[in-house]
Amino acid sequence: MNFDLASQPEIIQRGAAYAVQGWDIAKGWLMSPAAWSQFGLLLAAFLLAWLLTRRLRPAMERLLTPPAGRSSLLATLRRFLLVFVPLLLPLLAFAFTAIGEQATRAVFGTGAVIAFGKRLFLLLAARILVREIVTDGFLKLLGRVILLPVMALYALGLLDVATARLNEMTVSLGNIEFTVMAVIRGVIAGAILFWLGRWSNDQTGSYISKQDQMRPATRQLAAKAAEFTIFAVAFFLLLNIVGIPLTSLAVLSGAIGVGLGFGLQKIASNYISGVILLLEGQATVGDFVELDNGMAGTIVQTTARAMILETYDGRWIVVPNEDFITTRVINYSDQGSTNRYEVPFSVSYDTDINRVPPIIEAAVATHPDVLDDPFPPDCELRGFGDSGVEFAVEFWVAGIDDGRHKYSSDVGFLIWNALRDNGIEIPYPHRVVELRQPAET
Known part of the structure; x- marks a missing residue:
């Protein structure tokens, strides 16, 4: 059968030619x-x-x-x-x-x-x-x-035919010219390389996190360095596969430099601050910190740009790394160090105050989380108030007095029970009202 396809589009003519060629091959095979x-x-x-x-x-x-x-x-x-x-x-x-x-x-x-x-x-x-x-x-x-x-x-x-056709088609991007085949090859290679990079990064991070002999900050720094190295290698391999010379990136590098100098300077500052924090180990995942502006929480995640704090009410606070460098930060954890707290109370003026310190110190020492090192519980006389004699007991614990730990509350109960058992009165304000009658005339 002969059909006149001269008036049809080129793609239809080419498809018909392939169909005829396929029919000839099939007919030859059958016979x-x-x-x-x-x-x-x-x-x-x-x-x-x-x-x-x-x-x-x-x-x-x-x-x-x-x-x-x-x-x-x-x-x-x-x-x-x-x-x-x-x-x-x-x-x-x-x-x-x-x-x-x-x-x-x-x-x-x-x-x-x-x-x-x-x-x-x-x-x-x-x-x-x-x-x-x-x-x-x-x-x-x-x-x-x-x-x-x-x-x-x-x-x-048809693979060789399709490859040759794609190699003939070009795409221009400024002064750089690509073939469609190079673009497709770059997309495929990029997808595979960055998947391998993600997989390698997950495996490396899992291995590093298991190295208990390393400090937490060192493990995080090593994981970040490995991540940067893996994806940098993947990026340069992709450039080599696509055929983009590194010299052609000079203009792009200059543009990135200008961007860092103006719009991206805060991002660069936070990234560098994050590296410094990891190197110095001032704050790491698991530490309870309080910033100069009053924000406080446990560090649950560190990123290249910020640290994420989780408060005891379940909220997450994203704090830029720069704030940890340029402002005052109180680290209550400091990799497991102990903290001192105190609970104030008062007793009646009718009390023999010499009995109070040993009674309170012995009661507070019975709490399972109160430490004897660096110092055991210490009850101190703080002053003479309007209604009673003011005391405070200081104690040390290995944790934070918040969230699931209620050290001050537990110690308050111990103080109340100890004073009650020993017949010591906790005063409350009294007021004496004097009524004067007017003079008789």
């Missing part, structure tokens, strides 16, 4: 004894691979499944290999088809049909890989959007 032989070899290779898979797969699954609870290197390797067992059928079919292709080319001098079947088995392997083996959402998306279409083009023998 060729060599093609029928290759079809038979393909069917035989698939059946043999299917039979072997039925026998080998259960044995391989038993061999590669480690005992429950094992976490050794060998057990981890066996679990890793077990994941790829579903690829056994297409890979065996591919191997048998490759052997059949060599025999077909030796006998008939051609192997186009069996080569096409071999590529189809590779496409089947890629489909199983994406659907059944890959579990990461990002990699699964890459497989569906990129790997499967590429393998389909390869199976149809």
Whole structure:
């Protein structure tokens, strides 16, 4: 059949040419004894691979499944290999088809049909890989959007044609010119590199966090340095893959420098302040701090720009790192140091005040969290008030008197009970009112 497509768009003419070419190839295969032989070899290779898979797969699954609870290197390797067992059928079919292709080319001098079947088995392997083996959402998306279409083009023998066509198309960006193929290659490589960077960063961070012999601040600094190094290497590898020379980044570097000097100076200041904090270890995750402006909370997360404090009422406060450098910060934790608190009280003027200190000190010492080191509880006379004699008991604890810890409240109860048990009165204000009658006249 001949159709006049001269008046049609170029894309339709090109598609029709490919369709005619495909029809000619298919017709040649259907009428060729060599093609029928290759079809038979393909069917035989698939059946043999299917039979072997039925026998080998259960044995391989038993061999590669480690005992429950094992976490050794060998057990981890066996679990890793077990994941790829579903690829056994297409890979065996591919191997048998490759052997059949060599025999077909030796006998008939051609192997186009069996080569096409071999590529189809590779496409089947890629489909199983994406659907059944890959579990990461990002990699699964890459497989569906990129790997499967590429393998389909390869199976149809159109991959070289598509690659050549994409290499002819160019995209200009200022003085830099790219081919569409370079852009696609850069997107694919960038996605894979930065996924690998994220995975490597997670593994490195997990390893560093387990090094208990390192100070917390040192672990955080090492994790941040590893993160910066990993993504910097990924970025420069991507530039090399895309083909962008580093000299072309001079203008971009100058623009970034101007931005840092003006609009981004606060961000740069906070980033540098964060590095200083990690180096000096002044404040780290888990410390309870109070800033000069009255904000207080436990540091739950550190970022390149800020530290996040969690207050005891459940709120999160984002504090720029610069504030920890330029303002006064009280660190109540300081990597587990103890803190001193005091509870004031008063007794009646009728009391023998010499009895009060030993009674209160003994009562407060019974609290399980009150420490004897650096100092035991100390009851001091503070003054003589309007209603009673004023005392205060000082005590040391290894924690913060807030949140789930109620040290001052517990000590207050101990003081009340101790004074009551010893018959000591806690005074309250009294007022004497004098009524004068007017003089009689």
